[in-house]
Amino acid sequence: MDALALLLADSRFPSGSYAHSLGLEQAVADGLTDVPAFAAARQRLVAEADARIAVAARRGEDPLALDEEWCARCPSPVLREAARRLGSQLLRSAETVWPDERIAAYREASSATPRPVALGVVGAVAGLDDEAVALLALYDDAATVTSAALKLLPLDPAVTTRWLAELAPSMQRAAREAAADTRPVAAQPAPAAVALELAAAVHQRKRERLFAS
Amino acid sequence: MPVERALRVGIGGPVGSGKSSLIAALCRELADRRVGVVTNDIYTTEDAEFLRATGVLPEERITAVQTGGCPHTAIRDDIAANLEAVAELEAATGPLDLVFVESGGDNLTAIFSPGLADVQVFVIDVAAGDDIPRKGGPGIARADLLAINKTDLAPLVGSDVELMVREAEARRDGLPVHPLSLRSEHGAAPIAAWVRDRLEAFAAHGHLHSSVEGVPDHTH
Numbered sequence: 020m021d022a023l024a025l026l027l028a029d030s031r032f033p034s035g036s037y038a039h040s041l042g043l044e045q046a047v048a049d050g051l052t053d054v055p056a057f058a059a060a061r062q063r064l065v066a067e068a069d070a071r072i073a074v075a076a077r078r079g080e081d082p083l084a085l086d087e088e089w090c091a092r093c094p095s096p097v098l099r100e101a102a103r104r105l106g107s108q109l110l111r112s113a114e115t116v117w118p119d120e121r122i123a124a125y126r127e128a129s130s131a132t133p134r135p136v137a138l139g140v141v142g143a144v145a146g147l148d149d150e151a152v153a154l155l156a157l158y159d160d161a162a163t164v165t166s167a168a169l170k171l172l173p174l175d176p177a178v179t180t181r182w183l184a185e186l187a188p189s190m191q192r193a194a195r196e197a198a199a200d201t202r203p204v205a206a207q208p209a210p211a212a213v214a215l216e217l218a219a220a221v222h223q224r225k226r227e228r229l230f231a232s
Numbered sequence: 233m234p235v236e237r238a239l240r241v242g243i244g245g246p247v248g249s250g251k252s253s254l255i256a257a258l259c260r261e262l263a264d265r266r267v268g269v270v271t272n273d274i275y276t277t278e279d280a281e282f283l284r285a286t287g288v289l290p291e292e293r294i295t296a297v298q299t300g301g302c303p304h305t306a307i308r309d310d311i312a313a314n315l316e317a318v319a320e321l322e323a324a325t326g327p328l329d330l331v332f333v334e335s336g337g338d339n340l341t342a343i344f345s346p347g348l349a350d351v352q353v354f355v356i357d358v359a360a361g362d363d364i365p366r367k368g369g370p371g372i373a374r375a376d377l378l379a380i381n382k383t384d385l386a387p388l389v390g391s392d393v394e395l396m397v398r399e400a401e402a403r404r405d406g407l408p409v410h411p412l413s414l415r416s417e418h419g420a421a422p423i424a425a426w427v428r429d430r431l432e433a434f435a436a437h438g439h440l441h442s443s444v445e446g447v448p449d450h451t452h
Contacts, residue, residue, distance in 0.1 A: 033310040038300035108312035170301045227276050231298035231313075 023145040026116075027138075027155055030166065035108035039101060040167030040230040041065075041160065042215045045222035047171045054172065055182040058164045062189060064212035066160035068092060069135040070153035070197045075204045076139020077152045085139070085204065086131040092209045095216035097223045099131070101232035106137035113137075119144040149198035157190040158183075170229055238268065238328040239434040240318060241427060242307065242349030244371055247337025249357040250381040250414065252279045254423065255332050257414050259288035261424035265329040265431065268293045270317045272306050272336040279334055293328075295321050303336025311348040330431060340369030346445045351430050353423065357381040362391035365400035373403045374444045377410060377426055384413040407443055 026032060046057055072089050076082050093099055110126045125140045126132070135156055142152035165179040200207055222228060243251045252271075259267050267289060271279035273296050280296035283289065297317045299306040306314060318331050333349060335342055344352045354375035356364045359382055365372055372378060378400055386393045393411055400409045410422055434440050 031309070033312050035310055035313040035316075037302050037305055037310060038298050038313060040300070104313070104316065108316055111312050111315060167300070228298070229275060229301040231300065 021147060021151055024147055024151045024155060027141070027145065027147075028158055028162075030162065033108075033112045034105065036105060036159065036163050037166070038230060039105065039163055039232045040171065041101075041163050041232060042218055042222070043164050043167050044171055044228055044230045045218040045225075048222075048225075049218065052172065054165065054168045054174075054179070055185065058161045058182065058186060059189070061160055061164060061212070061215075062157060062186065062193065064210050065215070066157045067193045067197065068207075068209045069160065070156035070194060071200065071207050072133075072135040072204060073139035073142065073152050073156045074149045074197050074200075076136045077142045077147065077149060078139075079143065080204065082125050082136050082140055083128060085136045086129055086133060088204050089133040089136060090131055092211070093133070093216075095219055097219040098216060098232070099133070101219070102133040102135075103131055104231065105134040106132035109134060109137045109141060113141040113144070117141070117144045150194050153194035153197040154190060157193055161186050161190070167230060238266075238318070238322060238331045239431055239440075240331050240333055240348060240350050241430070242333050242335065242344035242352030243355065244307065244335040244338070244342055244344060244352060244375070245355035245379075246339060246360060249337070249355045249360065250412075251334050251337070251355050252282050253414055254353075254355055254379065254381065254412070254420060255334055256283055256286045256288050257420035258332065258424050258427060259283075259286075261420055262330065262427065263288075266325075266327065268318075268321045268325060268328045268331040269295070269334065270314060270321065270331060271296045271334045272299050272303050272314065273297065274299060274301065274303055274336040279336075290325075292325055293321070299336050303338045304342040307333070307335045307342065307344045307348060309345075311345050314348050330427070340364070340367060340371060343370040343374065343444060346442050349442070350434065350440045351376040351442050352444065353377045353379055355379045355381050358383055358386045358391040358393060358396065359389045362386075362393075362396045365396050365403065368403055370444070372400060375407070376430075376443045377408050377423070378404065379410050379412045379423060381412045381414070383411045384415050 076085050114122045121144050165183050168179050245251055277296045280294050283294050284291050295317050297313050322328055352375050354371035380396050383393050397409050
């Protein structure tokens with residue numbers, strides 16, 4: 020157990036993720052009530068591929084090339100913008116926590132700063148291993164969804180936490196698989212979540228919304 | 233010391249106390265300076281839309297941050313989105329002298345992090361009840377300036393402005409308290425004068441000592 024991994028997993032780390040629902044707000048507006056199914060679908064369709072990108076960034080693959088790989092997997096400009104904000108906010112705080120040239124250089128050079136690449140760069144500086152970085156990407160995705168659920172549906176916070184706990188075994192398995200995969204990112208699985216991409220554009224045009232995504 | 237960024241002035245206070253109207257009035261008073269505004273929204277971009285509709289600033293000088301229903305988090309505990317918004321505003325419009333950061337309307341416990349606001353104004357109003365200063369809270373006790381707004385309404389809502397000023401001053405250890413009516417002849421002029429004074433001090437020293445400043449960063 021790495022204390023710096025806990026620090027990065029903690030929602031109190033100031034990276035602005037409290038303002039995002041990762042698509043849950045629009046899904047609820049469209050009638051969704053099964054939040055655990057939504058979170059699990061995001062794990063399979065989004066977070067696992069994000070975890071693999073984060074691992075590649077942690078391993079020292081060129082982060083600007085990874086920006087392009089990530090953007091190639093996410094054609095939605097709305098989702099790219101949300102990920103850019105989350106990434107740039109993470110980098111801003113991380114640069115104060117770890118004044119390291121690698122964070123400053125990526126922040127300066129990248130205009131896309133998707134959160135998974137930012138997380139991998141920060142994870143490398145924090146000295147985390149591949150599995151910890153992958154797990155962070157997976158956990159953060161699900162925790163952002165369950166935390167947003169409390170503001171969108173009448174839910175008991177202990178129950179949403181149980182949902183997260185129930186996802187733990189599949190998160191660990193996915194993190195181990197991402198860490199064990201030594202192929203370059205371009206050769207790794209990259210599923211698509213087309214429904215999320217379409218819904219994100221609808222959400223962005225709504226006048227009344229709590230969340231930035 | 234040359235100043236390379238805009239002075240960031242936080243405008244906080246409860247819902248409906250008149251933060252957006254005060255900012256609009258200050259933008260008019262400070263028309264000779266390069267001013268930008270970042271609003272923090274709870275549910276809509278109402279505040280940004282209001283400011284754009286007043287025409288006091290070019291549209292590109294106003295931007296809105298979505299707060300996920302946590303306006304106090306966005307200005308105090310996790311200021312990353314606001315700092316990014318200020319930086320993006322400055323990058324998009326060129327250098328600015330001053331950026332007002334308007335908090336989402338919140339309760340009496342909300343206060344800006346000194347990492348976000350160099351100085352901050354807390355706005356309450358007479359119509360919410362003249363016991364508000366007595367109720368206190370960090371904004372009322374420690375903001376660099378406390379504005380007690382809508383004094384023109386005091387007789388209509390049975391509030392005692394003098395009592396509010398007295399009880400606020402008792403909590404503030406010499407920090408300024410300004411009764412304010414944007415409908416009066418002077419309007420926001422006294423607050424604008426205070427902002428100009430802060431701008432000059434910031435330009436001269438590159439830093440301001442805010443009354444809410446916390447513990448210094450020990451890596452420096």
